[in-house]
Amino acid sequence: MIRQSDGVSLASIITPETVVFMDGTPSREEVVRRLTEAMLPLVSGIISSQALISRVAEVEKLNQVLESGFYIPHAKFPELHNFFGVLGVIPQGFDDPATGLKVRAALLLLSPHKPAYFQLHLNMLSRLSQTFQPELIEKLAALKDPAAAAALVTGK
Amino acid sequence: MVPNPRFKQVLVLSTAMLTFISFWKAAAVVLCDMGSSAYYAGGIAMNAFGPSFPWYVLAVMVFAGLMLMVYVESCAMFVRGGVYKVVNEAMGHSMAKISVSALMFDYMVTGPISSVSAGLYIASLLNNVLPLMHVNWHVPSRLVAVVFAVAVTVYFWFENIKGVQESSDKNFKIMGFVSVVGAVLMAWSLWTVYHRGFNLPPFELKFTQESLGWMTHFPWLQSVGLVGIFMAFGHSILALSGLETLAQVYREVEDPKILNLKKAAFAIFLFSLIFTGGLTFLSASIIPPDLIGGKYLDNLLSGLALELDGPYWARLILQCFVVVSGSLMLVGAVNTSLVGANGVLNRVAEDGILHDWFRHLHKKYGTTYRMINVVALTQIAVILVSRGDIYLIGEAYAFGVLWSLVFKTAGLILLRFKEGLPRDWKFPLNISSDRGDIPVGMILVFIVLITVSVINLFTKRVATVAGVSFSLIFFVVFQVSEYMNRKKAQLYADSGDPEERLNLRKEADIATILPELTKARKILVPVRNPNNLVHLRSVLETADDETTDIIVLSAKMVKGAQLDADSGSISEEDKDLFSPVVLMAEKYGKTVKPLLVFSNDPFYSMAQVAHAAGAEEIVMGVSGLTGAEVQLEKLAMAWGMLKKPGDASRQVLARVVWEGRQMTYQLS
Numbered sequence: 027m028i029r030q031s032d033g034v035s036l037a038s039i040i041t042p043e044t045v046v047f048m049d050g051t052p053s054r055e056e057v058v059r060r061l062t063e064a065m066l067p068l069v070s071g072i073i074s075s076q077a078l079i080s081r082v083a084e085v086e087k088l089n090q091v092l093e094s095g096f097y098i099p100h101a102k103f104p105e106l107h108n109f110f111g112v113l114g115v116i117p118q119g120f121d122d123p124a125t126g127l128k129v130r131a132a133l134l135l136l137s138p139h140k141p142a143y144f145q146l147h148l149n150m151l152s153r154l155s156q157t158f159q160p161e162l163i164e165k166l167a168a169l170k171d172p173a174a175a176a177a178l179v180t181g182k
Numbered sequence: 183m184v185p186n187p188r189f190k191q192v193l194v195l196s197t198a199m200l201t202f203i204s205f206w207k208a209a210a211v212v213l214c215d216m217g218s219s220a221y222y223a224g225g226i227a228m229n230a231f232g233p234s235f236p237w238y239v240l241a242v243m244v245f246a247g248l249m250l251m252v253y254v255e256s257c258a259m260f261v262r263g264g265v266y267k268v269v270n271e272a273m274g275h276s277m278a279k280i281s282v283s284a285l286m287f288d289y290m291v292t293g294p295i296s297s298v299s300a301g302l303y304i305a306s307l308l309n310n311v312l313p314l315m316h317v318n319w320h321v322p323s324r325l326v327a328v329v330f331a332v333a334v335t336v337y338f339w340f341e342n343i344k345g346v347q348e349s350s351d352k353n354f355k356i357m358g359f360v361s362v363v364g365a366v367l368m369a370w371s372l373w374t375v376y377h378r379g380f381n382l383p384p385f386e387l388k389f390t391q392e393s394l395g396w397m398t399h400f401p402w403l404q405s406v407g408l409v410g411i412f413m414a415f416g417h418s419i420l421a422l423s424g425l426e427t428l429a430q431v432y433r434e435v436e437d438p439k440i441l442n443l444k445k446a447a448f449a450i451f452l453f454s455l456i457f458t459g460g461l462t463f464l465s466a467s468i469i470p471p472d473l474i475g476g477k478y479l480d481n482l483l484s485g486l487a488l489e490l491d492g493p494y495w496a497r498l499i500l501q502c503f504v505v506v507s508g509s510l511m512l513v514g515a516v517n518t519s520l521v522g523a524n525g526v527l528n529r530v531a532e533d534g535i536l537h538d539w540f541r542h543l544h545k546k547y548g549t550t551y552r553m554i555n556v557v558a559l560t561q562i563a564v565i566l567v568s569r570g571d572i573y574l575i576g577e578a579y580a581f582g583v584l585w586s587l588v589f590k591t592a593g594l595i596l597l598r599f600k601e602g603l604p605r606d607w608k609f610p611l612n613i614s615s616d617r618g619d620i621p622v623g624m625i626l627v628f629i630v631l632i633t634v635s636v637i638n639l640f641t642k643r644v645a646t647v648a649g650v651s652f653s654l655i656f657f658v659v660f661q662v663s664e665y666m667n668r669k670k671a672q673l674y675a676d677s678g679d680p681e682e683r684l685n686l687r688k689e690a691d692i693a694t695i696l697p698e699l700t701k702a703r704k705i706l707v708p709v710r711n712p713n714n715l716v717h718l719r720s721v722l723e724t725a726d727d728e729t730t731d732i733i734v735l736s737a738k739m740v741k742g743a744q745l746d747a748d749s750g751s752i753s754e755e756d757k758d759l760f761s762p763v764v765l766m767a768e769k770y771g772k773t774v775k776p777l778l779v780f781s782n783d784p785f786y787s788m789a790q791v792a793h794a795a796g797a798e799e800i801v802m803g804v805s806g807l808t809g810a811e812v813q814l815e816k817l818a819m820a821w822g823m824l825k826k827p828g829d830a831s832r833q834v835l836a837r838v839v840w841e842g843r844q845m846t847y848q849l850s
Contacts, residue, residue: 088808088812090783090816092819092820092823093783093786093823094823098819100815125782144811144814144847145847145848147815148814148815148818148836148847148849149818149850151815151818151819151822152818152819152821152822152825152849152850153822154819154822155818155819155820155821155822155823156822156823156825156826157822159823159826
């Protein structure tokens with residue numbers, strides 16, 4: 027069985043280049059759209075933009091904002107062999123219509139859609155929700171710099 | 183800021199938390215009722231048809247083995263395979279009501295016959311012991327019996343009102359003690375027989391005018407030998423009482439249920455044959471017939487102890503032990519009858535054939551006190567009317583026993599021809615046919631039962647008049663109740679307070695429930711759809727009840743402000759969910775801990791309960807809406823959210839199970 031120790035690390039997906047700060051109070055759909063746009067260059071040549079946009083829009087309906095106010099829209103693609111993530115920080119946050127929770131951080135996660143990777147995918151989701159607790163989100167929202175945000179999240 | 187708890191209250195369905203017992207204990211519970219007839223059946227039979235009674239008591243005990251097999255088949259089909267369930271399935275509602283009426287009559291007389299018999303044994307002992315203590319006072323046996331019987335009934339009435347359930351441990355200890363006393367009595371009897379020699383009891387039947395009943399009007403029938411045999415058999419059949427307890431106790435029998443049920447049935451048969459049949463036989467061989475028909479008529483086993491070879495003081499000590507063990511067993515039968523009658527009435531009330539008035543719960547103890555009151559008051563009335571005459575109660579007794587068995591056996595025969603009712607065991611002697619197995623063996627049993635029952639209608643006038651009247655009264659009560667309930671249901675659909683009828687316990691927090699989870703392993707089984715319990719079945723099939731707590735969790739969705747309100751109530755929907763859960767747990771003989779939480783995120787609730795309880799596994803059924811992968815993803819996120827950042831220690835195995843497949847992943 028693949029375990030968390032088998033290479034799932036937030037540092038592998040969250041770097042200064044994959045952190046996006048969003049001003050104002052965008053809607054949930056707007057946040058997902060901007061995260062998807064930021065994801066496109068990372069997976070170009072592997073997944074077409076159309077496939078990415080439509081797949082993310084499809085799975086986004088199933089995803090629920092966590093109690094901590096962290097949102098993880100995620101999708102799996104058979105073409106991928108690695109995990110990809112884009113972190114969105116929304117200092118002013120938006121009110122999630124489904125749960126009524128204020129969301130100030132969201133991470134779009136793309137995972138390989140292969141049975142061997144599903145354990146890692148679960149580990150990644152668990153690790154993300156464990157990391158993005160309300161205290162960390164508070165600190166993130168107070169930052170302005172993507173590098174500082176990536177360092178805060180990864181502890182590096 | 184820490185995430186808010188996603189649920190505020192936890193509801194524990196304590197009615198569902200059965201603990202399961204070994205086959206020895208199950209046998210002990212039944213024998214405390216069935217075996218107690220050893221103390222009075224011989225005397226009553228002797229009074230009815232003379233010194234040949236041991237043959238018939240022995241025959242009844244052999245027949246009990248067949249009836250036990252009938253019960254095993256019914257339990258192999260229904261976890262709660264009592265008379266009501268079987269007859270209802272086979273012959274419909276009306277016949278079920280008639281059969282339950284007869285069964286209720288059985289219960290109403292079981293208590294009195296047992297308590298009066300115990301009183302008579304105590305009185306006989308006092309009459310032997312008091313002169314030795316220079317107290318020259320003759321104890322009026324019947325008066326003592328009535329006073330004792332009423333006192334015992336009042337005691338157990340109050341115990342049942344308080345909801346103190348019959349403990350199988352207690353029954354087991356009583357039966358252990360009774361077995362030791364019985365073994366000593368038997369060994370000593372055999373030694374006496376060895377020294378004195380013995381003559382086999384005669385086969386000749388000597389019916390009294392009373393025991394012939396209305397048969398005196400049919401002298402030509404008396405000349406038919408077989409009729410006489412059935413008449414004598416009918417006068418001894420009361421030794422068979424207590425079988426219904428087997429159906430009631432079956433739900434508590436531990437896994438593997440059918441195997442343990444068979445073992446319990448065999449233990450009951452063997453004990454009854456040796457204890458009731460054997461000791462009655464030895465009594466007839468050792469006690470002079472005039473004493474059996476005289477001073478030992480209502481305390482036969484005391485008589486056996488006193489008529490053995492040996493010094494008087496030793497025999498008196500043995501009598502003390504016989505009386506103490508007998509009283510414990512007989513008194514236990516009083517409680518069993520109250521518990522059994524209350525259980526049957528609750529069962530029929532669930533089906534709406536007993537008016538809701540009866541189902542009202544006691545404010546303090548939460549028991550169905552009105553049902554218990556009715557049963558206890560009727561039993562006290564029977565005791566008072568009998569004025570301590572055990573023969574009179576014995577005469578009436580057989581009616582309920584026999585007719586409930588007639589209906590039950592007929593029901594099982596009919597069910598053999600009904601499709602889609604699998605059973606793990608069948609009564610032997612079957613012939614295969616296109617329409618199913620023809621249960622030749624069971625039909626033969628039925629022929630015996632119906633013949634004895636019909637003959638008893640003529641010979642046992644007290645039983646016929648009292649039994650028919652009483653059953654009719656109960657039947658009318660059931661009819662009227664059903665009519666009123668139906669009318670009420672039309673007027674006020676869903677107006678009742680369902681929670682009131684379930685033993686629910688509200689707890690503010692999951693933490694208060696944790697001390698109740700004492701086993702080494704814990705498995706959390708979330709449930710949502712009563713038609714999708716494959717995952718629960720897989721857990722029940724594999725988990726070791728000794729070492730594993732199975733927590734069955736239903737997370738009921740509530741939104742926003744509802745979560746802050748006192749949302750702790752259970753709906754019909756919840757009951758529909760938990761009923762099959764409880765039945766399935768009963769079927770596998772494993773204990774489950776059913777919890778209901780009100781939550782706005784079921785996955786968070788699952789994770790929270792699993793985390794708090796230290797569960798090693800979370801076993802989910804597959805959701806048709808989202809699929810297994812999405813379920814696991816949501817659970818993984820909820821699980822992670824509960825962990826402190828950097829805490830890598832807690833892991834849980836998450837399984838999604840559906841027919842023939844499962845997905846298993848570790849959540850870290």
